[in-house]
Amino acid sequence: MDVLGNQAVRGLLKRLLPDHADQFELETIGQEQGKDVFEIESLGNQIVLRGSNGVSLASALHWYLKYVCHCHISWSGNQLSLPNQLSTVPGKIRKVTSYQFRYIYNFCTFNYSMTWWDWERWEREIDWMALHGINMPLAMTGQEAVWMAVGKRLGLTDEQMLDHLTGPGYLAWHYMGNVDGIAGPLPQSWIEGQKLLQQRIIEREREYGMTPVLCGFYGHVPKSLKEINPEANITQLKSWFGMPGIYFLDPSDPLFAEAAGFFYDEQRRLYGTDHLYAMDLFHEGSSPDATESYLMQTAATVSNTMLQNDPQAVWVMQSWTLSEPMVKALPDEHLLILDLYAEVKPVWKRTEAFYGKPWIWCMLHNFGGRNGMFGNLESIANGPVDALHDPGKGRMAGIGFAPEAIEENPVMYDLLGEMIWRTESIEVEVWLKGYTLRRYGQSHDQAEAAWELLRQSVYSGLNVHGSVESVIHARPALSITRVCNGSVVPFYDIHTVVKAWELLVAASDRLADSVTFQYDLIDVGREVLAGLAHPIYLQMIKSFQASDQAAFHHNRILFESLIADLDELVGTNPYFLTGRWMEAAKSWGNKADETALYEFNARSIISTWWPEPLTFDDYAHKMWSGMLKSYYLDRWKQFNNRLEESIVEPTAFNEVAFEQDIRAWEIAWMYRSNSFAIEPLGDSIEFSKRMLEKYGHQVNCYWGQNQLEEDIQ
Structure with missing residues (x-):
């Protein structure tokens, strides 16, 4: 039993x-x-x-x-x-279930969503995992304690280790081997608190029968290790998106085996083991030697060292930056590959099912924790089972979730969780009618019709890199095509989403008391207003370039009012509040300096990602109440003020100078300590009705078919 x-x-x-x-x-x-x-x-x-x-x-x-x-x-x-x-x-x-492994999480999830979670939130999450059939969760909380102990055994001081580790908001990229030392140093209270939290997490996961995936050792070491071991083969890898490269201890060096032994020993002492180890050698980076022989030998040595410390070990590897030589060099029974983005870019189809290695079909879905409505329901209803029945599937061993962030687009995760227990495709149109019944607690024709329109629009995004990026989140400029790495032009017909919004507003007479309905109503309205911002922005820029002061002022006021209204709309729902993220961060602080450090980490990751110039500006943008008004709206107002000042002579506007000034303002915002609401304000239903009445017809005015075609071109 x-x-x-x-x-x-x-x-x-x-x-x-x-x-x-x-x-x-x-x-x-x-x-x-x-x-x-x-x-x-x-x-x-x-x-x-x-x-x-x-x-x-x-x-x-x-x-x-x-x-x-x-x-x-x-x-x-x-x-x-x-x-x-x-x-x-x-x-x-x-x-x-047909799947031995049912995996969940991405390293990034632990910072875009989970950084500030306490045990109460983790307990709910583990329950959610069990209810959705998950038996293989990534579990990287508390790694800091492991590394502090390893550093001591390697002869490093606590100060040297803290210089190596990042602040709490960036640990995911540290453990993936991308960055060192930023946004810290970590307080000892954080390290101890996360250690105790991880012990509770993995204890509960194991009680359910889950097998947590812990971290593995692949050679990422502190710079200080080179200073006390000058003869060791430790090299600094190339820069990662402008950040200084990490330090890599070559597996052929005798110090590698010693460091790995310390690592696996200390991790086992603190957290035990279920023999699954996540690591990605040269993740999104460069190897000291790109030759095939070096990559094969390096991967083999990392694997052999892992097996020397745990003969039952399995290397869990992401396919994000897959290296064919490395994969082929590893033993089948000790490797498990995550096809991380299989719902859009299935790697298994172009690698002969990972050259015969066991692998897991995963849905990535979310990038950066952006909370736009997005996904492709058909790919989830068909992708896993198509792979399952494909003669070329090789050693497909599981199904999983690998989002960079969670707590958004619940329909996508509900459907994929159900596919764990199904062996045939689902007819999404029929399934959504049942979903609507379950989610709202009663059948409703208008709600069902709304979800069918959402299926045809926001949830039809095949081969689209994440959700549509609203121009609201972009650093203001005279020409904007994207915020970070996605288009600001919807891939769907926004009129269809407006119709869905109208239907949900109409359905609110019967469904108003449902908290899940309230969330969806706000989410759809948010999607419409976010999309409406782009054509208004285009008209605003057009009128500036034409030196039309009256038209510019009109469009400016409309654009800024839209952002303010959007802030108020999402502020009526508890799941769209910046204050909850910020207060959760500050709650980990025992002293003023700790609280300030955590708040800086919490602010920077959701704004420019990091103060120094990268290509990540606004990558993790949020459509949250508080953030919309205090960051995005304020930023746009400063831009619009500059335009208004120079509208008589548009060429007088100095965009380079503005970018420098706004960057300084963004960094200053990261160091602020103003508070945000932690409780919703206002009536979601009534405010949605007002917003639909105010903006619904403007979609036709600003998103005419000719305009849409022009923008797409």
Whole structure:
């Protein structure tokens, strides 16, 4: 019997369904041909959940809630309207997954979303994972404590190690081997707090039967190690997007084996092991030697050293910057590859299924934590099962989530979580009707019609690199085609989204009390206003270049009012508040200097990413109340003031000087300590109605078909 798994799910029931927990019986059953399985059945007044481990039991609970009780669980709220006596299961439901591994997270997730989480938030997340069938979570919280211990054994001081580690907002890129030392130094209280948090995280994950993926050692070391070991083969790699390159200890050097031994020993002492280690050799970077023989030998030595420290070890490798020589040099049974962006750019199709290595089909979906509505539902409904049935799939071993950030676009994650337990494609149009019922707790024709329009528009984005980037988030300029790495012109017809918004507003008469409906209503309205900003911006620039003061002023006021209204719109919902991110960051501080450090990290990552010039400006932009008004709107006002001052002589506007001045302002903003609202203000339904009335017709005025075609060209 899986006692720990049963205990974990019993705890989940008490947290999620405290008034109904005693109506469930939990039983352990065996796997089917090595694959996890669950069953659901009614016996008398009890709902019997059976599963091969805690994750399977939790998945049974989730399936029961979805398909018998028509409930919904998401990051943006739950819909759990249940009768006092739970509904009877018609017959027995039995599901077997085809996937040994069900993976979740990207290194980036730990900073774009999770940096400031406490145990309460992590507990909810682990429950979410179990309910969605996840059994293989990346678990990199608390690595700082490992490295502090390793540094001491290597002869380095605490100060030298703290110079090596980054601040809390940038640890993901440090552990991926991209940056060293920025945004710190870390306080000891942070290191200790994260260590204790990680121990609770992995304990709960293991209780469910999950196998956490910890970090591996691949040669990224402190610069100071070279100073005390001048004879060691330690080189500085090339710059990463303008940042100083990290220091790399060559695996052929005897010090590599010693350092690796310390690393695996200290990590095992603190966190145990489940024999899965995430590492990406030369991630988005360059190797000291690009020859095939060097890459093969280096990868093989990293793997062999890992196996010397853990004979059962498996190297979990992202396919993001895949090196064919390295992959071919590694033993099949000790390598597992994440096809990170398979829903858009499946690497398995162009690599003979990773040259025969085991691999996992993953959805990346989100870049930088941008919270625009985006995705391709058809690719999720078909991609995994198409791969599963493809004769050329090789050793496909799993399915997974690999987003750079979470807590947005819940429909995408709900669908992919369901595909874990399905072996055939889903007809998305039909599935969305059930999704609407579950998410809002009742059937509603207008809501269903709205979601069908969303399927045809924002959720039809195939081969599009992330969500549409609203011009609102771009550093102001006379010509803007993108914010960071995506287009500011929608790939869909914005009129379709307006129609969806109109339908949801109409549906609010019946669905207003649903927290999940309120979220979706705000999200769709936010998407419309974000898209409307672009043609207004174009008219504003056009009138400036024509020295038309009246037209410029009119369009300027409309543009700035739009941003202010958007800030107020999203401010009516708790899931779109800058204050919650900032206050969570500051809550980790025990002293004023710690609080200031955390707030700086929290501000910088969501604004220019880092004060020094990079190509990441506004990469992680947010459409959050507080951020919209205090950062984006203020930035645009300064730009518009400069334009208004020089409109009689447009060539007098010095764009280079403005860029220098606004950069200084952006950096100053990062060091501020003003507070933001942590509770929503206003009525989501009523304000949405006002915004639709104010802006709905303007989409036709500004996004005419001719204008749209002109912009796309």
